[in-house]
Amino acid sequence: MTETHVVLGTGSVGAALAAALVAAGKDVRSINRSGLRGSLPDAVELLVGDVGDPGFVAEATRGAAVAYQVTQPAYTRWAQEFPDLQTAVIDACAANGSRLVLADNLYAYGDPDGNVITEDSPQNPHTKKGKVRKAMADAALAAHAEGRLEVAVSRPSNYFGPGYDLTQNMVFARAIAGAPMQWLGPKDQPHTYSYVPDVARAMADLGTSEDAWGQVWIPPVGEPITVADFSQAIWEAAGQSGRAKVQAITGIGLKALSLVMPMLKESLEMMYEFDKPWIVSSSKFEARFGWSATPLPQAIAESVAAARGAR
Structure with missing residues (x-):
């Protein structure tokens, strides 16, 4: 049965x-x-x-x-x-x-x-x-x-991928449209994503x-990557050329937006994840189950395709 x-x-x-x-x-x-x-x-x-x-x-x-x-x-x-x-x-x-x-x-x-x-x-x-x-x-x-x-x-760790509205709307859909991708935190800090x-x-x-x-x-995670490098890869996968357009939401701008966006207000206390290196290991899971994270180019391509399909 x-x-x-x-x-x-x-x-x-x-x-x-x-x-x-x-x-x-x-x-x-x-x-x-x-x-x-x-x-x-x-x-x-x-x-x-x-x-x-x-x-x-x-x-x-x-x-x-x-x-x-x-x-x-x-x-x-x-x-x-x-x-x-x-x-x-x-x-x-x-x-x-x-x-x-x-x-x-x-x-x-x-x-x-x-x-x-x-x-x-x-x-x-x-x-x-x-x-x-x-x-x-x-x-x-x-x-x-x-x-x-x-x-x-x-x-x-923090998600990205098909169907996840936060990054699909703020990042992938905007890249497809040629608009600045919006990220919480600075562009230069390495971050581990799921x-x-x-x-x-x-x-x-x-x-x-x-x-x-x-x-x-901890499920399999990829290698840490900065927002700047991640954004450039997404930008190119979305068919755009040149330097990626990125809007890093930080500091005063973040606090101002939080006054009108309850979700962002709740995120303020979590900014330590983005303001400095955020490095995560999934070696325990990978050793037990024998597989690692989807390669980033493939994950980005699938996420771009999903965002196109949702438009």
């Missing part, structure tokens, strides 16, 4: 994850609140409801061998809503005997001060969102340690393995 895998969320990673699980031969059930299928494969069953509703999520994950938590509240509502949402998911999976793969990020580590971030780096969050993320991951791993359910935690399809593939690998549980994993 084919295993059922439930993906809680249908954003860029959730949709790519559902596709990866279908390709792996799993029965896949995806959950969202909108009822819109977007890029979900036809083979995916779609349920509509609120993952933060304990009764709904318990029913939605019933019979699941593995659930993948990839949904989240609005960025401005993390502290108020995110912990309760995750608690509902953990309780549902524990009651249903489902394993759980959590989509986390690197906020819990705080400012690495130029050091390479690995799974075992010290966790010293100094931002409100970093503290929320650390508390949530700690709670999930505590539930694993207590034997309530099996949990694996995925911690990618590619959406790699993040999704890694979560599928975690959920279909037998030895990933009770651990934190």
Whole structure:
């Protein structure tokens, strides 16, 4: 009998994850609140409801061998809503005997001060969102340690890639139009990025393995690259010539925009990720699962194609 895998969320990673699980031969059930299928494969069953509703999520994950938590509240509502949402998911999976793969990020580590971030780096969050993320991951791993359910935690770096609206709209679509690409932070700092399809593939690998549980994993990431070099490669892949047009949103300009854009206001405390080198290692995952990040030229080409298709 084919295993059922439930993906809680249908954003860029959730949709790519559902596709990866279908390709792996799993029965896949995806959950969202909108009822819109977007890029979900036809083979995916779609349920509509609120993952933060304990009764709904318990029913939605019933019979699941593995659930993948990839949904989240609005960025401005993390502290108020995110912990309760995750608690509902953990309780549902524990009651249903489902394993759980959590989509986390690197906020819990705080400012690495130029050091390479690995799974075992010290966790010293100094931002409100970093503290929320650390508390949530700690709670999930505590539930694993207590034997309530099996949990694996995925911690990618900042995303780019098909379907991820932030970079698709601010970077790739603007490059296609010949307009300045908009980035948070200065142009000259090396930064490690995660590619959406790699993040999704890694979560599928975690959920279909037998030895990933009770651990934190950083999915495959590429080599660090500056915004200037990344932008030039995107500019050329988009068919433009000459020096790339780049708008680096920093300092006073960032603070001014944050007055009218709540998302940017919430990002102010996270600018340490962009104002200095942000270097991440995925060597643990690569050693265990035997693959590395999609080559950057391929990832850029696929992202440009996706942005063209979304216009």
